[in-house]
Amino acid sequence: MSGQLVLIADDGAVRTLTLNRPQALNSFTTAMHAELRAALDAAADDAGVRCVVVTGAGRGFCAGQDLNDAGMSSGEVDVGDVIERLYRPLALRIRSMPVPVVAAVNGVAAGAGANFALGCDLVVAARSASFIQAFSKIGLIPDCGGTWLLPNLVGRARALGLAMTGDKLGAEQAQAMGLIWQCVDDAAFADTVKALAHRLAAMPTKALADTRRAIDTSAAMSYADALRLEADLQRELGHAHDYREGVAAFLAKRAPSFRDR
Incomplete structure (x- = not known):
């Protein structure tokens, strides 16, 4: 079965959720949040699901918040309310899933999209993928758990460097500094993710x-x-x-x- 903004596919005990706004690099909208949360809840409630994979359609994983959604670009929106309503529940849902969650980062993961991926249990990234803490470019701080995840994953110095500069970090560099679990060649990416997900699904x-x-x-x-x-x-x-x-x-x-x- 599939929703318009989140595609859902089962392969045995592995359920794959694909963010499906490729024309906008799968950036988050309120509607996509709703579909994603519903899909995660359904996977959590389905005894037949033993591993969840989250990935993106097209050439990106997730470019973060769509600033054209719900008046985000007007400066009149309470950004803190957006975090409380959408991103905090999403981050906590990932951390409370009764099954392992793999982020399959197929392309750019920026802003909240990067931290959404980093909040998953294991992150496998294609070599061509990248991670960008884009918040400082628009006068914000890392969200979707970023202020906790970054220092816990790579230490204070690297966390501040990534967050303050907003520089693009390649997948190979991300693996080398311990930000993600694995960087693999693009040609081997799909098979690597599939093998890992099925391995986890067969475990306790x-x-x-x-x-x-x-x-x-x-x-x-x-x-x-x-x-x-x-x-x-x-x-x-x-x-x-x-x-x-x-x-x-x-x-x-x-x-x-x-x-x-």
């Missing part, structure tokens, strides 16, 4: 989601509190099917069949 999904939760939560914790969180999550996971199945498969030297979500 709930454990992967709890891994994200533990890593994100522990960033604001003391070491002792992080150890307590590990114990709490391990206690829960240790009583679940996937742990018993994983151990049994290991001992029997067979492939496991995970099902928890």
Whole structure:
């Protein structure tokens, strides 16, 4: 099935959501936000989905906010309200998905589009793709989680450099500095994303989601509190099917069949 602004396609347990405004480099509008949030909610509620891939149609991933949408260029719009209504819920939805989320960055990812990608669990980028913190060019600060993501991913110095200059960062550079998981040649991009998504879909999904939760939560914790969180999550996971199945498969030297979500 597909919506006009977000295309939805299933391949086994992998669901791909494609931002579909190629004529505008898939920049965000209020309407596209609504379709994307609905598609993410539907994937979260569908027990048959075990991995989500987000990508863009055409030559771009997402160019950020469309400044022609909803009077954004007039200077009369409350930009903070736009963040509260649209971008904050989107960023939190990604971080609360019960399955791994892969950003397949096929082209330019700018502004909120870049930080939307960086908020996903794993970012795979085509070598020709690029990342731009474009906010300083229009007198704003990084949003869609950028002020948290950038320093946590690459440190304060690089975060400030990327955010203040707004310079274009190539995918290869982004991988080298730890901003993204993987940069691959354009010719291998689609196959690499597909293989990774299906690999994740076959893994213990709930454990992967709890891994994200533990890593994100522990960033604001003391070491002792992080150890307590590990114990709490391990206690829960240790009583679940996937742990018993994983151990049994290991001992029997067979492939496991995970099902928890």
